[in-house]
Amino acid sequence: MLSSSTIAQRRFARRSRRCAPITSWHGTSCAARSTNSTRRLPLIKPLTYGAYLGLDELLALQRPLSDPPHHDELLFIVIHQVYELWFKQLLHELQATIAALDADDLLRAAKLFRRIHTIQRLLEEQVDILETMTPQEFNAFRDHLNPASGFQSVQFREMEFLCGVGSAETLQHVVLDDDQRARLERRLREPTLYDHVKALLARRGFATGRSADLVEAYRSIYNDAEKHYDLYLLLEDLIELDERLLLWRGRHVRMVERMIGQKRGTGGSPGVSYLEKTLHYRLFPELWEVRTHLGSGSYA
Numbered sequence: 687m688l689s690s691s692t693i694a695q696r697r698f699a700r701r702s703r704r705c706a707p708i709t710s711w712h713g714t715s716c717a718a719r720s721t722n723s724t725r726r727l728p729l730i731k732p733l734t735y736g737a738y739l740g741l742d743e744l745l746a747l748q749r750p751l752s753d754p755p756h757h758d759e760l761l762f763i764v765i766h767q768v769y770e771l772w773f774k775q776l777l778h779e780l781q782a783t784i785a786a787l788d789a790d791d792l793l794r795a796a797k798l799f800r801r802i803h804t805i806q807r808l809l810e811e812q813v814d815i816l817e818t819m820t821p822q823e824f825n826a827f828r829d830h831l832n833p834a835s836g837f838q839s840v841q842f843r844e845m846e847f848l849c850g851v852g853s854a855e856t857l858q859h860v861v862l863d864d865d866q867r868a869r870l871e872r873r874l875r876e877p878t879l880y881d882h883v884k885a886l887l888a889r890r891g892f893a894t895g896r897s898a899d900l901v902e903a904y905r906s907i908y909n910d911a912e913k914h915y916d917l918y919l920l921l922e923d924l925i926e927l928d929e930r931l932l933l934w935r936g937r938h939v940r941m942v943e944r945m946i947g948q949k950r951g952t953g954g955s956p957g958v959s960y961l962e963k964t965l966h967y968r969l970f971p972e973l974w975e976v977r978t979h980l981g982s983g984s985y986a
């Protein structure tokens with residue numbers, strides 16, 4: 687007498703011979719593929735969740751340096767890796783946003799900004815997770831990181847350069863391989879997000895040559911938002927991008943102070959006092975300036 691599991695296994699084997707598994711996310715039913723039942727199909731391993739996502743490789747990438755591994759070092763590595771993944775996504779979305787602006791497709795740009803802002807909010811909130819680690823816990827493995835630092839994050843610099851912050855001078859302080867240097871130099875040469883915004887405004891008939899022209903253009907757009915509604919929404923998306931980056935910088939520097947006080951950074955900077963200076967960076971200075979001149983406007 688055969689057990690029910692043996693019967694099931696034999697049925698499965700018979701079915702597998704008739705219908706080779708396919709390579710897809712959820713698999714496809716045999717019925718959907720049995721139009722030519724006489725042809726023998728090669729047996730292909732079905733795609734799995736782990737294989738699609740490269741999980742074996744991904745989950746082997748957390749390699750603490752403390753020996754024996756300090757409990758909190760895994761969190762420290764994971765959180766930085768997660769940030770880098772989101773930086774990758776942000777670069778992808780920002781690039782698409784630039785293409786949308788160049789195509790005068792401001793609805794698409796608005797859709798992309800919604801995702802960008804949501805990711806930015808997450809980046810800010812993630813600092814909470816890191817703050818579950820105390821300074822003593824961090825100090826227990828901090829020496830192993832030296833001289834590595836978030837300061838060397840190539841993708842963060844790419845985002846800054848794309849958004850118009852930073853200069854070739856930044857590159858002098860970072861250890862880069864040839865590929866990374868080439869990527870950053872290309873970003874520095876390329877027009878910034880702001881350049882693309884200015885080109886769009888020029889196509890819409892606004893003067894953009896001088897800073898004062900931009901303030902005036904923004905004042906006109908805000909004061910007659912009904913007439914320039916798509917541009918009005920774009921300006922709000924741009925200021926939100928800028929503000930959320932500053933909020934992240936603010937969260938990061940307070941977390942750093944909470945963690946290391948006034949110690950120097952592992953990247954060689956004075957630490958908190960250096961990071962404080964970055965809180966004054968503005969991606970779109972004229973968008974901040976125009977607010978001083980705004981009244982109630984024609985459209986609320």
Ligand code: HEM
Pocket residue numbers: 765766769770816824835836837838839842938941942945946950951952953954955956957958960961964
């Ligand atoms: C215990 C946690 C952390 C500490 C103590 C810390 C400390 C610092 C310090 C002192 C600097 C200044 C450069 C230096 O001398 O090293 C810095 C820069 C930076 N860190 Fe962190 N950091 C921490 C976590 C993170 C995380 C989770 C990220 C996410 C990617 C990050 C990203 C950055 C970036 C992008 C910079 C460059 C900022 C700029 O130059 O504007 N840091 N960090």
